[in-house]
Amino acid sequence: MKLTCQKSDLLNGVNTVLKAVSTRTTLPILECILLQATTDGFKLISNDLELGIESNVQATIEETGTVALKARIFSEIVKKLPDNDVHITVDEKSYTTIKCEKSKFNISGQSGEEFLQLPNVPKENGILISQFKLREMIRQTIFSIALEEIRPILTGELIEFKDNELNMVSLDVHRVSIRKMDFESALQNMVVVVPGKTLSEISKILDADDEKDVQIYFSDKHILFELEDSIIVSRLLEGDFPKYEQFFSKDYDTLVKINKQELFMSIDRAALISRESKKNPIKMTIKDNSMIITSNTELGDVYEEIDIEKEGNPLEIAFNPKYFMDALKVIDDDYIHLQFTNPHSPCMILPEDGDDYKYLIVPIRIRA
Amino acid sequence: MKLTCQKSDLLNGVNTVLKAVSTRTTLPILECILLQATTDGFKLISNDLELGIESNVQATIEETGTVALKARIFSEIVKKLPDNDVHITVDEKSYTTIKCEKSKFNISGQSGEEFLQLPNVPKENGILISQFKLREMIRQTIFSIALEEIRPILTGELIEFKDNELNMVSLDVHRVSIRKMDFESALQNMVVVVPGKTLSEISKILDADDEKDVQIYFSDKHILFELEDSIIVSRLLEGDFPKYEQFFSKDYDTLVKINKQELFMSIDRAALISRESKKNPIKMTIKDNSMIITSNTELGDVYEEIDIEKEGNPLEIAFNPKYFMDALKVIDDDYIHLQFTNPHSPCMILPEDGDDYKYLIVPIRIRA
Structure with missing residues (x-):
């Protein structure tokens, strides 16, 4: 791999994918960020098995290739580099050189073969929603998800499409929170339960700007959020969410x-x-x-x-x-x-x- | 005691004296703030035996008196009161009522007899210095005081008046930091060692405004800082500070x-x-x-x-x-x-x- 990108673009990408890097894990590969340079472009990928993020970074690629680097040291190096062109080269032993102005780092990487690619979510069942509105709906409901894992389904939020409305619901034994908005879509009577952690991380990535939209796709087991420069995939929670209207x-x-x-x-x-x-x-x-x-x-x-x-x-x-x-x-x-x-x-x-x-x-x- | 003051004035005073309230102590009275209303005015006082602070609060006093209140609950109440007139009354059993608009708190206090008054520092050996300059000199030296208490004298900073210069010096086994400024005063060849904690707290109270001065007085065992609305007294560290010039x-x-x-x-x-x-x-x-x-x-x-x-x-x-x-x-x-x-x-x-x-x-x- 051999490529050149801007420090600011690289840092944006790193900060985005960091949200799906495990910090406490027995699988060391989950502590890594995958750098992937193909003829399609340069991507950073992270995956903690619950949440996976791909972020595109504008780059001039001289040689394609792949390397998995420890997220902590790689992100700290990128953060502290001068604000200028960053040159990344990786040799056949995954030995990685990061150069910027008169600063040069060499760190060992892994081939990335063990790295788990993101689950495939077909782009069929989808909606388009304002990033700002989705962020607001998350903010206004996420505080009442259950923190204990006694009933894992309650650590997530219900997202429901019904009667041309979009409902988001969270509840624990002490309270219920519901946000509703008018929302016309082809998805009728569809219900998923998204892990609270996913919603909390996604709401940090969503733009406060009301002009920008996010595309969301659903499959049986996953939800995919497609933003301008990144893709976030999360597994869904399985089980029956309480019939909240009865309360x-x-x-x-x-x-x-x-x-x-x-x-x-x-x-x-x-x-x-x-x-x-x-x-x-x-x-x-x-x-x-x-x-x-x-x-x-x-x-x-x-x-x-x-x-x-x-x-x-x-x-x-x-x-x-x-x-x-x-x-x-x-x-x-x-x-x-x-x-x-x-x-x-x-x-x-x-x-x-x-x-x-x-x-x-x-x-x-x-x-x- | 019966008085009325502005919430914002009271809060300023509370925030200032909080810096000398003990949080870990076996003497419960050290966790209190003393409220003292005399014919001279209304004062808040705190004293953790190393550092003591008095802060004057503008008030209309109907009845003089004294009460010691637990600093934590009193400061939290004051912080959350509406921004308006605060009425404080204390009965003969030190039962204290704090009223503001339609909000009313009753908390138990202590008579304040046990409360340790601040040490007396005669206003003889004194200097006048810009608050901003003193704050800068502290900032530029305090990081190298010793944190371990093996040699307690090194947990403080040397303040020295010599040859019409003011020197501030801190050192540990790895480094020495010295700041100097031209400073004419009657105090010649005077040396004191001030605890690092005192300097760190005082620098939070000092104004960033270069126009304002602080008056400092020295006695054998204490240093007193006199600001517009408050007085801070600290004990000095005893012992011989290393002859730093030799390094x-x-x-x-x-x-x-x-x-x-x-x-x-x-x-x-x-x-x-x-x-x-x-x-x-x-x-x-x-x-x-x-x-x-x-x-x-x-x-x-x-x-x-x-x-x-x-x-x-x-x-x-x-x-x-x-x-x-x-x-x-x-x-x-x-x-x-x-x-x-x-x-x-x-x-x-x-x-x-x-x-x-x-x-x-x-x-x-x-x-x-």
Whole structure:
């Protein structure tokens, strides 16, 4: 292999593929980045068996070839090279030379024969979606995936195409998060569950620019994201995702309209007193025109009052403040609706109008 | 105690005094901030026995009084209060109420009787110095204080007034750092050793604005820094600081003029290869018009070349790259001078002109 590329292009590529390099593994080849120069161009490839990334790097190729280099040392060298032409040559023993201005590195590589190529996903079942919108939908749901692996399916997010809508859903035993958007596509009644780690890495690669799109393809076992200069392939999670709609009821006895930021700030302060012990939740007392938030522990006590508009019954109910704050943090609206039934039933957080999002939070029982 | 102050003023004060609050201590009172409202005004005080800080907070005092509050919960409450008037009241049992808009906290305090007042430093032996200049001198020397407590005196920095100069010196077994400035004062041949922790905390409080000064007073055992709204008192380290001038020789056999940034970048890259093991230093080969930096380990090898101007003999010498980079990082000059004698004697880093700084670095022996 013999090629020349720009340091900045090479660094972009390396930073992208680094997201699928294993750091803790018993298979040393998974700690490598594959450099592949063919007549089609120069590519970097990484694959940790769950997630695989290919990134194209603009290069002038004099000799094609392949080498697998330890990701850590290769990425650190690239990061610190001067901002200029980088010359990479690899000999038949995979001995690799990286030259830039008056700087020259020699490191040993591997032939790359052991390197696992990315799974093949046929470009059949596909959609096109704005990178910005996908990133927003991930941000607004990913916080409530389950972290424990007791039910592996819950460590992923449901992506569902139904009735010309795209739904993303995550849930654990304490809460459910749903984001919806109108979305016409040929994929009807299609459901996949994508690992949380994949969504978290992909959202770092997605552009904040609303003009750019990402093409997504689905196969039975994989999902493929196609961006301008890179391809990300992830395995899907197998198993049955809970029927999430069953957790939501259409009835409620108390409806509250409240300023989202005021509610967040008040819970954030009340959590200073409550957090010392999980047995000390925050208590919400819903009156005609105000919500009172209190907490009382060995640290002291706190009293917060917020103006609200209320329909229905007054109520006392208690929550783990973290679950409320996680949801409020990702909502962009100024005012939200809260729906309650009784002190033992979940609270639903909804927009004033429409159904772009729905968050459900299970309360904590308090003694009378 | 009963008073009203602005949240932003209170938060500034809290952030300042937090720097002298113990986090790991067997004396619970050291984890507190003392709130002291007297006819002179409202003050926050902290004291971890090595460092003590007093900060004045603008307040309207209705009733004088004193209370010691746990620093962690008090500072977190203040940080999260709305940006408005804060009302603090303390009853005779030190029960403390903090109110701001519709938010109210009650926390238990202590009377503050046990709280250790700051040591008294008479305002006799004093100097006035620019906050910016003092901050720069600390930044340019503090990195080479000794971290181990084998010789406690080396965990501090020497501050010396001599021949109308102010010198700051730090050293460990591998290196010496000296910053000098012209400084006329009545204090002649005065020497103190200030704990590194004190200098590191004070430099966070000092203003980057060159217009503002800090007044410094010295007593036998303490140093006091007086700023606009706060006072910082630290104990001094006792013992004999090494006679640092003895380490520097005026003779040299090789003088190199080199671009500081190029040298830093080359060593930074070479360190990627050398750092795996302390037994693998970087080697500098000084030729007539160039310096070659190399390193060679199981990771691979690196070759860096930098244009230089040289007087005297060629030389091969090896260093721990970290010690060189630490010094180069804090030097603002574009070009520097390096003085060498032989492969076993320290290298000196000096400015092209003048003697504002001197850094000495001990080499690592290499086999012939």
